[in-house]
Amino acid sequence: MRKPMAKKVLAASMAAAMTMSFAACEKAPASVSESAAPASTEPEVSASVEEEVSPYTVLKDANGNTYDLGGVEIIIRDWFSNPERQEAKTEYEEAQYAYQDWIQETYNFKIHAETIGDWGTVAQDFVDYATAGGDDKNYVFTLHSGDGTLLSAIDNGLVYDLSTLDCLDFSEAKWANGVHKLYTVNGGIYAFRAGWAEPRTGLYFNKKILREAGVDPDSIYDMQKNDTWTWAAFEEILEKVQQDTDNDGTIDIWGLGVNEGVMVTAAVFSNGGKYVGQDANGKYTYEFESPETLEALEWVRDIFSKYDWNGPVDDEGNTAWDYYQGQFQNGGCAFVCDQQYCAAPGNLFYEQPETEDGLGFVMFPKGPKGKLVQTAQDNVCIIPACYDPDRAWKCAFAYSLYNELVPGYEDYNPYVNTTRTGNFDQRACEETIPLMSKNSEVQLEAVIPGLDMGAPFQWKFGPDMGPVSEILDGCRDMYKQYIDEANQ
Incomplete structure (x- = not known):
């Protein structure tokens, strides 16, 4: 796995102590005693030290242990994504891929986005899945925000309340698009989407x-x-x-x-x-x-x-x-x-x-x-309420990390490119x-x-x-x- 590191070079200090003694007289001395010989002119050089420092911050639990998701695989389910990673064409994409590889290895999980269903059926697909109690897959569903089906699904208890998950902090910059506000109902938060708001x-x-x-x-x-x-x-x-x-x-x-x-x-x-x-x-x-x-x-x-x-x-x-x-x-x-x-x-x-x-x-x-x-009507992501708290937490934690602003590119807006x-x-x-x-x-x-x-x-x-x-x-x-x- 590629694991880019930020190289932090400690400055190499160079001190040269050169001491020379000369007799101040009109005539040069016939001889110079050994004790009067000039000190060495070779500089004293401290070794150059290069230290590798990770640009990523490792998240730990209350006991000081790195979070371990136990090898769980999570699918961001939508109607437009190719599950195969495309070749990186920019430095940003290289950094993004490297970061995504690092989080999956560090926290022991797999995640990708994949087309399952189409634009016209995704809402009903979610309702059917959540009503049936789910299956052995771990999904974060993507829906379009203008579908009235979602509010009805929330009323019927089919959508997980994200406000109960301590791994999500909606004051963070990656949530600045405000999508989570769309489905904030009776104190609960039922939808989210990380990233910049789409220009409209x-x-x-x-x-x-x-x-x-x-x-x-x-x-x-x-x-x-x-x-x-x-x-x-x-x-x-x-x-x-x-x-x-x-x-x-x-x-x-x-x-x-x-x-x-x-x-x-x-x-x-x-x-x-x-x-x-x-x-x-x-x-x-x-x-x-x-x-x-x-x-x-x-x-x-x-x-x-x-x-x-x-x-x-x-x-x-x-x-x-x-x-x-x-x-x-x-x-x-x-x-x-x-x-x-x-x-x-x-x-x-x-x-x-x-x-x-x-x-x-x-x-x-x-x-x-x-x-x-x-104003934007961005897509929203939701987690089925049929998942138990641990399963929902892992889905939210992985999704949040997967969509983090890439270290070193926090101000990068893909819509500009x-x-x-x-x-x-x-x-x-x-x-x-x-x-x-x-x-x-x-x-x-x-x-x-x-x-x-x-x-x-x-x-x-x-x-x-x-x-x-x-x-x-x-x-x-x-x-x-x-x-x-x-x-x-």
Whole structure:
């Protein structure tokens, strides 16, 4: 097994004592006595000492013994992982593999991730497994957070309460994505996931259009960096870039192309709002009409009415939901609010014309009551409640170590490297992506069974939408009912 060590070299001290005596006289002495002979001029050198010091910290139990998991094998079960380790392509991956080898040897266990099932069946697969009492395998299940099955499974006692396991400390940096908060119910914690939050919703911008309108694209990055990237600053730029270039009375370049549902949520959270909250007792609360949320909804309605094109209409009077992507790709708008993956290889914005140095991409601007923030709906991991405490502890301990921030690479964000493979400019990779992972919040509405954010609410927003109050009147009672049921 590779066992890299940090070499700590103790400084080699060199002391040379050279003593020479000479008679101070006009004539050289005829002879010099042996006692007066000069001392040796050879330096006295202390030996160079090289000591190997491990970069890893060995965890020990209350008795001072290194934890021993008894050779247990643990599988992180999901729908996307190859169980075979791929060849390391970076220094980070080499360090990660070396660390993972070290923890498995040191604590006497095996762990890997493996595809078992698919995206559409994983939740029910877990329910079936836990209900049947499990088997001889040791699984940490990966589920998608938006599946209402999980909350029901928690209510039915099928999910292990992670707050009872002393090997997990959710104040540690590796849990900073906050996923464990999604399923914190009645004081218990039932789901977790280590690692950086995945970058999601932001604003792409066409730098050519901005420059032609007299806007320096770097000024947007500068505002993001200086925390002055606000709704007001965004609207000021929208006013400059939206143009009727041929003076025929029709707008040729719109300020904004947008998936309205995505931008509504971005605006709400950027103003300190939310749709669903939690009180001190862990009960879910209805927040669609909090002051911060309402202010954001009214603001985004105003923005859509001024700068958002309604899209082309077909013979049946319908508009394709993704029309805005082609609009942005063809230079028909300066900004588009969408997901980070849209400019990744194989996606539409990856082949964006006139972007030799990559697209601009920044976080959504902050509202008067908020901050620069994104929302993420990351996958979650759970442990079956049919495991006894010792078995659950070993699963959690191994998973936690396996997903530790690699020593020497604690600030390494893998999403930065994957973003570099897409159509993003340098500042998006180096500034926006790390900020997104750092300033990320969870969406609690995703865990409420039955609460559909689409047709009843988000899809009603757009350039020709009605009053916000009418939209809320149509979904208020239904949403409150779902939240009440989730609290039972």
